[in-house]
Amino acid sequence: MKRFGKRSFTLLLLSCLMLISAACSNSPTTGETTAAAGSEPSKEPVKVVWWHSMSGELGTVADKLISDFNAAHEDIQVEGVFQGTYDESLNKLKASLGSNSGPTMIQVYEIGSRFMMDTKAIRPVQDFMDAEQYDISSLEPNIKNYYTFDDKLYSMPFNSSNPILYYNKDAFKAAGLDPENPPKTYEEVAEAAKALTKGNQAGASFAIYGWFMEQFLANQGVELLNNGNGRTSPATASQVNSPAGVKTLEWWKQMVDDKVLLNLGRKTDDTKKAFAAGQIAMTLDSTASLRGIVSAAEGKFEVGTGFLPKPADGGDGGVIIGGASLWLMNNKSEEEQQAAWEFMKYLAEPQTQAYWHVNTGYFPVTTKAYEEELVKENLEKYPQFQTAVDQLHQTTANLATQGAVMGVFPEARQLTETAIEEVLNGQKTPQEALDKAASEISSKIETYNKTVK
Structure with a gap:
């Protein structure tokens, strides 16, 4: 009887374990248990x-x-x-x-x-x-x-980001220019470029970049497009050939003719390299390039920064x-x-x-x-960055500095670059080149506007 009782107890224990195991295998997951208790099931992110x-x-x-x-x-x-x-x-x-x-x-x-x-x-x-x-x-x-x-x-x-003037402070000192007082106007840039051009060093070089042209106009308070820069109503015409645009290209070309500004083409990378190598003493570039430009000059010369220049008689504006x-x-x-x-x-x-x-x-x-x-x-x-911050905060808010809007902007920028190239290479006058660019851009805007309607 005693042995039988022991065996019965063992069988009973096994049965209980099997029941528990079956219950466990059929039980819901932890998340489902929580859900059953009234909260949300866990979801995929x-x-x-x-x-x-x-x-x-x-x-x-x-x-x-x-x-x-x-x-x-x-x-x-x-x-x-x-x-x-x-x-x-x-x-x-x-x-x-x-x-x-x-x-x-x-x-x-x-x-x-x-x-x-x-x-x-x-x-x-x-x-x-x-x-x-x-x-x-x-x-x-x-x-x-x-x-x-x-x-x-x-x-x-x-x-x-926005564009600023970068300059070589050591070159400024050597040329008798004030390294703490960068040129602010077109006229001052041209003068400084002459003083800085000596030996293997040219005074300046600006990449042929449509963005710079847009910025030069805004800095004079001039709109790139009609209809409030395309903001009061969709733009129908380019105004890149405005007097402000022509004046800017005349200034740029004159410096090339005076052999104080190198034309290195369309790539800002090429002007950056030339600046770091001491081949040019001034250039224009984005504020986003500041760290790279300062680092590239480290141990060679000190980099200064200044506001984007404009004509002495330029209107109220700033950067876009x-x-x-x-x-x-x-x-x-x-x-x-x-x-x-x-x-x-x-x-x-x-x-x-x-x-x-x-x-x-x-x-x-x-x-x-x-x-x-x-x-x-x-x-x-990087105290040079303060220039960029100040330039942004001192920009006059108007339709020119708010920035132009058009559906064919990338194409317009390329046409502007072609115009700058034609002028710097002596193929066209600033007025001729910009008139052609404005006409082609306006034609592209017209075609685009039809597709939108």
């Missing part, structure tokens, strides 16, 4: 695809921002996809329109703004700002103005914002759009912008970033 044009070191910084955001947001995962240059990326977007193969959000250079609005494939970020009373009071006014149309902010500013902003596509789910908006807000935060600015050289898009220790330390290390 919302995926946001961001197309951008940040390569090399800029791409590394962009990747860091993405990874930091993803680490702090379990419910959203951003995937950054490099799509080549701004032009290449925009062409890929054009090919994706009408399908679902495009991104959730895309970085587009400033001159692509009119095209982006005309696609009707985007959703203005103003929608999200209005919905949550998002405070944009600390966004840089001039940057905010560029991307504002009909009192509505269409895209989120992200990376911004360059760089790019972030656009939201409207063919994604509301949930995905909302997730992309969260990422955009993160990229505009003072701490994020401080990190972005210090590691890339682009402007912070929010004034609050200047309160960050990181930015203060960077300004101490």
